[in-house]
Amino acid sequence: MNKLLSCLISAGLALTVVTATQAADLAEQTFQQYVDAKGTIRLPQGFRLAWTHLGSWVVSDPEAPGYGFHDVYTQPEAAKGYRQTGKFQDGTVLVKEIRKIGAGKMTTGQAQWATEPAIWFVMIKDAKNRFKGPHWSKGWGWALFKAEDPTVNASEGFEKTCRGCHVPARHSDWVFVDGYPTLRP
């Protein structure tokens, strides 16, 4: 085998190892930091600075169930993993932060902007079926936290609180991927 070829092969192997390690790290970190041994989900902190912003939605009708600005975040490794494979990797955490809406006339025009957070929705990819119970279903952990007490998962479980609304996204792993341009390669 010539030198160049063996060099290329070992570089290829090294690359595979790095990718595999990153993927394992993502799951390890997630299941250490955001989920306890019983499968209780915690709200991640600091995601606005440290994580990747996937996309935004705005529901401006105050009577609508989802009234507010919705911003969706994930770990940078999870965003890269999806862009490479088209799948959410084990340990991916999706946080949707809903903030109230401020409005007024700016020099740009009539504007709306996000003010204080009201609620956070969290999904955690569990590709290995680690947990059972009402908050773990369809390969994800499902939780919601309200600003009044962000330490408590206020969801009654996937079937009761989340499923009905997420059915339209069931063919894209229950995630509304069309709203997340950052996931497109």
Ligand code: HEC
């Ligand atoms: C009223 C309907 C509704 C309910 C109830 C609901 N969702 Fe969603 N969810 C949506 C829609 C629609 C989107 C994307 C568009 C948007 O935010 O307006 C979304 C987006 C999300 C996102 C961002 C990633 C994605 O899937 O696009 C997360 C995370 C999320 N929901 C988690 C949850 C969890 C966890 C529950 C239950 C505790 C839940 N949702 C209940 C309708 C709902």
